[in-house]
Amino acid sequence: MKEEAIKSPLRAFMKQRRMGLNDFIQKIANNSYACKHPEVQSILKISQPQEPEFMNANPSPPPSPSQQINLGPSSNPHAKPSDFHFLKVIGKGSFGKVLLARHKAEEAFYAVKVLQKKAILKKKEEKHIMSERNVLLKNVKHPFLVGLHFSFQTADKLYFVLDYINGGELFYHLQRERCFLEPRARFYAAEIASALGYLHSLNIVYRDLKPENILLDSQGHIVLTDFGLCKENIEHNGTTSTFCGTPEYLAPEVLHKQPYDRTVDWWCLGAVLYEMLYGLPPFYSRNTAEMYDNILNKPLQLKPNITNSARHLLEGLLQKDRTKRLGAKDDFIEIKNHIFFSLINWDDLINKKITPPFNPNVSGPSDLRHFDPEFTEEPVPSSIGKSPDSILITASVKEAAEAFLGFSYAPPMDSFL
Numbered sequence: 511m512k513e514e515a516i517k518s519p520l521r522a523f524m525k526q527r528r529m530g531l532n533d534f535i536q537k538i539a540n541n542s543y544a545c546k547h548p549e550v551q552s553i554l555k556i557s558q559p560q561e562p563e564f565m566n567a568n569p570s571p572p573p574s575p576s577q578q579i580n581l582g583p584s585s586n587p588h589a590k591p592s593d594f595h596f597l598k599v600i601g602k603g604s605f606g607k608v609l610l611a612r613h614k615a616e617e618a619f620y621a622v623k624v625l626q627k628k629a630i631l632k633k634k635e636e637k638h639i640m641s642e643r644n645v646l647l648k649n650v651k652h653p654f655l656v657g658l659h660f661s662f663q664t665a666d667k668l669y670f671v672l673d674y675i676n677g678g679e680l681f682y683h684l685q686r687e688r689c690f691l692e693p694r695a696r697f698y699a700a701e702i703a704s705a706l707g708y709l710h711s712l713n714i715v716y717r718d719l720k721p722e723n724i725l726l727d728s729q730g731h732i733v734l735t736d737f738g739l740c741k742e743n744i745e746h747n748g749t750t751s752t753f754c755g756t757p758e759y760l761a762p763e764v765l766h767k768q769p770y771d772r773t774v775d776w777w778c779l780g781a782v783l784y785e786m787l788y789g790l791p792p793f794y795s796r797n798t799a800e801m802y803d804n805i806l807n808k809p810l811q812l813k814p815n816i817t818n819s820a821r822h823l824l825e826g827l828l829q830k831d832r833t834k835r836l837g838a839k840d841d842f843i844e845i846k847n848h849i850f851f852s853l854i855n856w857d858d859l860i861n862k863k864i865t866p867p868f869n870p871n872v873s874g875p876s877d878l879r880h881f882d883p884e885f886t887e888e889p890v891p892s893s894i895g896k897s898p899d900s901i902l903i904t905a906s907v908k909e910a911a912e913a914f915l916g917f918s919y920a921p922p923m924d925s926f927l
Contacts, residue, residue: 589662591669591895594622599888600676600881605629606667609890610674610875619875620659623670624894630668653862654705656725656735664897675733677726677870678880680786684721688789692820694867695786698724699779700854701732706775707842715771719778720759721785726880730866757798758791762806762830776837776845780827787816792828806830823850 594611601608606625613620659671680698684690690698702724709716716734725733761777763770784792793804810828812821826836826848837844846856858864870880878886 589660589669589671590897591664591667592897594620594895596622596890596895597876598878598881599885599890600878601885602888607891607894609894610676610878611671612875619674621672621674623672625668625670627663627666627668652705652708653860654701654732654734655708656733672735673733674875675725675727675735676872676875676877676880677728677730679722680724680726680732680782681721682880682882683726683868684786684789690786692787692817695783695820696850696854697864697867698732698786699783700851700856700859702734702782703779703842703845703851704856704860705732705734706779707845710772710775710841716775716778718759719775719782721782724782726866726868726870728870728872729862730869731862757801758794760802760805761832763832765802765806770832772841773832773835773838776827776835777829777832779845780824783820784824784828787820787824788813792824817850819848819850819852823848 593615594613596609596611598610599607600610600621601623606623606629608621608623611620611622612618656675657673659673661668661670663669702719706716706719719734723735725735727733759778759781761770761774764774781791792810793801793808795801795804810825812824816824823836827845829835832838836848845851855864872880
């Protein structure tokens with residue numbers, strides 16, 4: 511009974527996290543106690559989001575395919591939903607769903623992210639979506655970042671055709687095991703740091719690192735996904751001030767709405783490593799206002815059941831002053847050279863020569879054991895695999911078309927050679 515009493519709030523915490531930042535802010539906006547906290551009041555001065563629409567069963571009618579807006583040159587202009595068998599829902603977000611799909615001609619399996627244009631525009635998130643697509647185009651050369659094969663759109667939806675990764679979310683495995691032993695946490699932290707370092711080398715700040723966005727492939731290697739909150743063109747020492755991220759992982763400077771830089775990713779790495787070792791994020795509280803206050807003001811407290819090198823790394827990454835945070839001077843090089851990672855051969859790591867500490871043991875693409883049944887038991891909407899029926903173009907459809915000009919993408923032919 512005692513164990514169940516511990517697991518119950520953990521499960522509630524895990525489920526709450528899936529709501530995402532927009533729904534989270536709306537929830538605390540309606541909580542009179544939380545709203546009295548000065549930091550929360552400051553944060554809530556940003557515009558309030560509207561309710562998300564997941565694959566609306568009765569969307570406003572879109573135009574016919576023959577009336578599509580010209581997206582400009584694309585090396586895959588004929589891609590369409592009917593090219594795929596959509597087999598299972600494997601994920602869900604604010605604007606749509608991720609589905610396991612098999613390409614009919616190639617017989618290859620992909621994860622296809624299908625987003626509703628109407629929901630994106632309602633929340634004014636088109637810049638984030640295009641940013642995600644732009645970042646995906648740059649990921650082809652790194653083993654720990656999910657790859658985009660091509661993208662296309664219909665009048666009412668956007669489709670990302672991505673690598674299919676079925677070893678499960680790190681979130682899912684952490685939920686089942688509560689925490690990881692230090693060698694396993696070190697391996698994952700190293701692969702994550704390598705991916706973040708690569709993004710930083712492209713002047714991209716990830717900004718939304720959390721266990722739900724960290725997948726394991728079929729061998730057990732890390733794959734970062736979901737680049738909707740990435741910020742492009744952040745030069746070394748450059749800053750941005752957009753309020754975004756996931757509540758448990760918000761760095762103090764983001765909460766303060768101060769300018770922040772790529773060190774925000776190293777704070778998030780520290781938060782994820784802490785959670786891997788202890789089972790909950792640092793500064794976590796079920797009381798939202800208290801959690802924000804903890805992040806801003808409470809000293810980091812570390813239990814004695816970790817090594818000194820792990821303790822030192824967490825203290826460096828979870829430094830509230832970003833100018834003193836580990837990574838502030840030499841970015842990834844500082845993390846790479848930290849004593850906690852002295853057992854890691856970074857060349858072997860990047861070449862996947864280090865055997866992962868955990869093997870998901872999936873039998874093939876149809877093995878969905880590591881996906882949450884909350885998703886996989888949901889029926890695949892019939893509208894996913896169809897192009898819209900004929901109807902007149904409305905002003906909102908024109909707006910949607912203009913918002914996603916240039917979205918469609920397919921890699922050049924030589925990248926397959």
